Amino acid sequence: MTELEKIAAGAVDLALQSGATAAECTISDGAEFEVNVRMREMESLKEAASRGAGIRVLAGRRSGSSYTSDFSKDGIARMVQAALELAKITAEDPHAGLPEACGRFEGDLALYDPAVAALPTQWKIEQAVAAEASALAADPRVSNSKGASFESHLGTRVFANSLGFVGSYCTSSCGLAAQPVAAQNGSAERDYWYSSARAVAGLESPERVGRKAAERALRRLNPRKIATQRAAVVFEPRTARALLGEIFDAVSGSSIYRHASFLTGMLGEKIASEALTVIDDATLPGLFGSSPFDDEGVASRRTVVIERGVLRSYLLNTYTARKLGMKTTGNASRGFSGDAGVGPGNFYIEAGPQTPEQMIAGVKAGLYVTELIGGGANTVTGDYSAGAAGLWIESGELAYPVSGITIAGNLKQMLMDLRQAGSDLEFRSSIAAPTLLIGEMTISGH
Amino acid sequence: MPLSESFFASRFGLTERDLQNYLSDALSAGGDYADLYFEYLSTCSLRMEESILKSAAQGVTLGVGVRVIAGERTGYAYSDDLSPEKIRKAARVAACIARGPASIVTTGFEEPPRHNLYPMLRAPNEASLAERADLIQRADRAARAYDSRVFQVQAAYADSLRHVLIATSEGRLAFDRQPMARISVTVLARHNGGPPQQGHSGGGGRVTLDYFLNEKTPEYFAREAARQAVVQLGAGEAPAGEMTVVLGPGWPGILLHEAVGHGLEADFNRKGVSAFAGRIGQRVASPLCTVIDDGTLGSRRGSINMDDEGIATQRNVLIENGVLRGYLQDQLSSRLMRSTPTGSGRRESYQQIPMPRMTNTYMLAGESDPEEIIRSVPKGIYCANFGGGQVDITSGNFVFAASESYLIEGGRLTRPLRGATLIGNGPEALKYVSMVGNDLKLDEGVGICSKEGQHVPVGVGIPTLKLDRMTVGGTAA
Numbered sequence: 001m002t003e004l005e006k007i008a009a010g011a012v013d014l015a016l017q018s019g020a021t022a023a024e025c026t027i028s029d030g031a032e033f034e035v036n037v038r039m040r041e042m043e044s045l046k047e048a049a050s051r052g053a054g055i056r057v058l059a060g061r062r063s064g065s066s067y068t069s070d071f072s073k074d075g076i077a078r079m080v081q082a083a084l085e086l087a088k089i090t091a092e093d094p095h096a097g098l099p100e101a102c103g104r105f106e107g108d109l110a111l112y113d114p115a116v117a118a119l120p121t122q123w124k125i126e127q128a129v130a131a132e133a134s135a136l137a138a139d140p141r142v143s144n145s146k147g148a149s150f151e152s153h154l155g156t157r158v159f160a161n162s163l164g165f166v167g168s169y170c171t172s173s174c175g176l177a178a179q180p181v182a183a184q185n186g187s188a189e190r191d192y193w194y195s196s197a198r199a200v201a202g203l204e205s206p207e208r209v210g211r212k213a214a215e216r217a218l219r220r221l222n223p224r225k226i227a228t229q230r231a232a233v234v235f236e237p238r239t240a241r242a243l244l245g246e247i248f249d250a251v252s253g254s255s256i257y258r259h260a261s262f263l264t265g266m267l268g269e270k271i272a273s274e275a276l277t278v279i280d281d282a283t284l285p286g287l288f289g290s291s292p293f294d295d296e297g298v299a300s301r302r303t304v305v306i307e308r309g310v311l312r313s314y315l316l317n318t319y320t321a322r323k324l325g326m327k328t329t330g331n332a333s334r335g336f337s338g339d340a341g342v343g344p345g346n347f348y349i350e351a352g353p354q355t356p357e358q359m360i361a362g363v364k365a366g367l368y369v370t371e372l373i374g375g376g377a378n379t380v381t382g383d384y385s386a387g388a389a390g391l392w393i394e395s396g397e398l399a400y401p402v403s404g405i406t407i408a409g410n411l412k413q414m415l416m417d418l419r420q421a422g423s424d425l426e427f428r429s430s431i432a433a434p435t436l437l438i439g440e441m442t443i444s445g446h
Numbered sequence: 447m448p449l450s451e452s453f454f455a456s457r458f459g460l461t462e463r464d465l466q467n468y469l470s471d472a473l474s475a476g477g478d479y480a481d482l483y484f485e486y487l488s489t490c491s492l493r494m495e496e497s498i499l500k501s502a503a504q505g506v507t508l509g510v511g512v513r514v515i516a517g518e519r520t521g522y523a524y525s526d527d528l529s530p531e532k533i534r535k536a537a538r539v540a541a542c543i544a545r546g547p548a549s550i551v552t553t554g555f556e557e558p559p560r561h562n563l564y565p566m567l568r569a570p571n572e573a574s575l576a577e578r579a580d581l582i583q584r585a586d587r588a589a590r591a592y593d594s595r596v597f598q599v600q601a602a603y604a605d606s607l608r609h610v611l612i613a614t615s616e617g618r619l620a621f622d623r624q625p626m627a628r629i630s631v632t633v634l635a636r637h638n639g640g641p642p643q644q645g646h647s648g649g650g651g652r653v654t655l656d657y658f659l660n661e662k663t664p665e666y667f668a669r670e671a672a673r674q675a676v677v678q679l680g681a682g683e684a685p686a687g688e689m690t691v692v693l694g695p696g697w698p699g700i701l702l703h704e705a706v707g708h709g710l711e712a713d714f715n716r717k718g719v720s721a722f723a724g725r726i727g728q729r730v731a732s733p734l735c736t737v738i739d740d741g742t743l744g745s746r747r748g749s750i751n752m753d754d755e756g757i758a759t760q761r762n763v764l765i766e767n768g769v770l771r772g773y774l775q776d777q778l779s780s781r782l783m784r785s786t787p788t789g790s791g792r793r794e795s796y797q798q799i800p801m802p803r804m805t806n807t808y809m810l811a812g813e814s815d816p817e818e819i820i821r822s823v824p825k826g827i828y829c830a831n832f833g834g835g836q837v838d839i840t841s842g843n844f845v846f847a848a849s850e851s852y853l854i855e856g857g858r859l860t861r862p863l864r865g866a867t868l869i870g871n872g873p874e875a876l877k878y879v880s881m882v883g884n885d886l887k888l889d890e891g892v893g894i895c896s897k898e899g900q901h902v903p904v905g906v907g908i909p910t911l912k913l914d915r916m917t918v919g920g921t922a923a
Binding site for chain 2: 038041042043044045046047048050051052054063064065066067068069070079082085086087089090091092093096121144145146181187188189190220223225228229230258259260262336337338339371373374375376378380381383385386387389403404405406407408409410442443444445446
């Protein structure tokens with residue numbers, strides 16, 4: 001066992017000795033680095049490490065949780081005592097408890113790249129400087145910048161419980177981002193582009209990150225506000241991802257057992273068009289949503305959530321599974337304190353056959369959404385309304401930028417009206433979607 | 447208070463000499479300024495659902511952040527271990543951004559003036575767990591008793607106590623003890639097995655448990671959440687397009703937070719990336735509008751005795767009779783803009799670099815009777831409650847999401863509407879304010895503001911307001 005595994009297992013043992021009937025302990029240990037540059041100068045540099053431990057104890061069907069950053073013997077003992085004290089005031093919850101079975105995915109998930117830890121500070125600063133310089137050099141109208149940044153993180157996650165499970169894994173990540181501002185005739189618009197990866201080799205070049213960011217800001221200049229109407233809406237991957245996040249909330253066991261999702265009771269039903277297949281898979285190597293086991297020590301797996309429009313599975317942790325009379329899908333997610341919630345592995349929409357260009361070419365008049373701002377879905381009802389900006393599509397071509405508008409509908413209808421998923425699926429974060437085309441939504445303008 | 451009587455001296459043996467040493471390490475490679483932010487945060491949270499007190503959690507986080515400023519550069523490091531070796535190591539890491547001979551640290555510390563906005567008879571963590579659990583049990587019962595259509599209730603209580611010590615290379619030494627408590631209630635209602643609707647309410651502030659016993663009871667929040675859920679059962683499609691919008695008093699003040707507040711934070715203006723940059727002295731709102739950011743209101747969620755750089759908070763006039771007056775400043779921006787700090791430097795925790803932030807942002811009351819405002823609208827919507835909001839600082843476009851609103855027809859509220867997002871442009875939106883009510887109200891104390899990944903508690907408030915033009919994002923085109 002590693003030093004941290006011993007601490008976690010020791011905390012679980014101490015809880016059992018002190019009267020708990022079951023216990024689980026999570027430890028997270030991490031180091032972060034972040035440099036921001038702006039207008040070619042370093043603006044800030046931050047570097048530090050921190051760690052924390054959390055324990056959840058059960059006294060029969062009553063539970064209590066506590067956390068600490070004090071890893072001394074006394075600190076751990078105080079944490080365990082605090083959790084036991086709380087388990088005296090909570091009520092019996094017939095569904096509380098540890099999972100039936102623990103385990104881990106045995107393949108190599110490539111979550112840690114030692115090269116991230118070895119990156120020289122100067123090199124990291126230069127990446128950010130180069131990304132911003134590339135954005136500023138792209139066009140004379142890119143005259144200002146909100147800056148560029150390079151970040152890296154190293155982490156260790158440890159989990160132990162009283163079923164005898166002890167496990168840990170290390171992760172690395174690095175990311176490069178640029179946020180230029182373009183200005184012309186009194187119009188100022190910002191946009192950003194970023195690249196992040198678990199391995200250094202997975203990062204896009206600073207030149208590309210800066211150029212993409214600049215192109216995005218430039219194409220937003222001098223936007224128009226359009227008339228209120230119903231029209232087709234194309235979500236580019238960045239905004240499609242936000243839409244998929246709403247679907248995640250709606251298939252999460254936490255929403256389902258509370259009847260707080262419009263998808264409650266819809267298992268096996270057709271809830272979307274055939275163009276929609278949604279998968280959750282925490283076993284894809286090198287991705288942000290991958291891990292060998294979830295935050296309850298349950299082995300990671302692949303779950304088909306929506307198959308050609310039919311709802312096949314909810315995403316569950318042990319508690320929500322028991323509430324629904326089902327089995328956990330290994331989607332437990334937790335911080336240090338409190339109970340496990342439900343979180344995504346790599347939650348994604350399967351790519352379709354058409355390129356984004358082909359999809360746009362098929363739209364006579366509609367909105368290509370490049371940014372969503374505020375709002376979102378009401379998971380209970382499916383009602384959807386959000387601020388938006390993007391480009392207006394005329395006769396299959398991106399014609400001019402629009403902003404100051406909203407798009408609205410209801411997710412139930414939007415899913416049924418999903419015409420196409422594009423071929424451009426990329427895993428830039430744990431929730432990933434390709435370009436999506438929805439037949440008709442209400443666009444509110446002037 | 448002398449350092450020796452402070453929490454960090456008695457608990458961790460911190461001395462003035464230690465502080466001098468750490469600050470000297472921070473300025474060992476030069477730099478204009480350094481500060482230390484010590485934080486000890488204890489929290490407790492309880493959650494009830496299905497009338498079962500399902501979960502309870504408590505814990506402690508502590509640490510120190512070390513910052514060095516050299517010109518426009520900031521170096522930052524932190525440690526969650528308060529041993530001298532670890533703090534000195536963090537100080538030397540933060541020092542890396544400076545190049546040159548060591549800068550001098552002022553010897554001797556002075557405690558600047560500060561407020562006493564949240565005196566505590568007993569700290570949040572001095573109340574028993576049973577007393578705290580009783581609050582959410584009361585909320586659960588009250589929400590269920592409100593209406594037979596209520597079928598799900600989640601009630602939660604959370605409190606915290608934060609001890610802070612700030613020491614700067616200029617010799618400022620400041621302390622604070624910051625309580626926070628909050629109740630929140632989420633209710634689902636349905637009629638005869640039909641589709642459910644949700645209502646949400648909550649509140650609190652820099653208060654302790656006694657506030658919920660004596661001032662705003664759990665029943666008050668529970669009934670409000672249940673009322674909202676039941677109202678939504680009868681809600682129809684919201685309209686789409688530009689129209690007259692009347693905002694009710696209180697939480698709808700999130701309008702100010704998004705439309706003008708963020709755009710007036712000095713960092714964005716110093717960098718010229720805010721839609722308000724260079725517009726001080728210009729008209730940015732109707733003459734009826736005076737907007738204040740005030741961190742000195744007693745017990746409010748957004749209030750603090752001193753900001754997270756040790757500067758006493760104050761009442762800052764942002765817009766006066768429609769004219770832009772000032773920005774919200776922190777140490778760094780005020781230095782670079784040759785201005786004075788406004789007590790607006792805030793951070794989420796010892797792990798974060800402070801930034802200019804809002805505290806409690808509100809508009810002064812006007813003269814109109816709220817009823818008369820509604821009567822003056824032939825067709826439009828009235829928004830009583832909101833979810834969150836967001837702003838794009840550079841273009842000035844902002845949104846906020848109405849969670850409870852009504853159609854206005856012929857000067858009367860006629861029917862409730864489903865949720866809809868409203869969108870406007872910061873420097874333009876408030877020019878359309880044509881009536882301001884005499885009923886200024888601050889929110890109940892639930893606001894969380896997010897900026898560059900840092901969350902801090904804030905408050906908002908407005909009187910009833912009429913905006914002649916705003917885009918409403920409903921579905922009924």
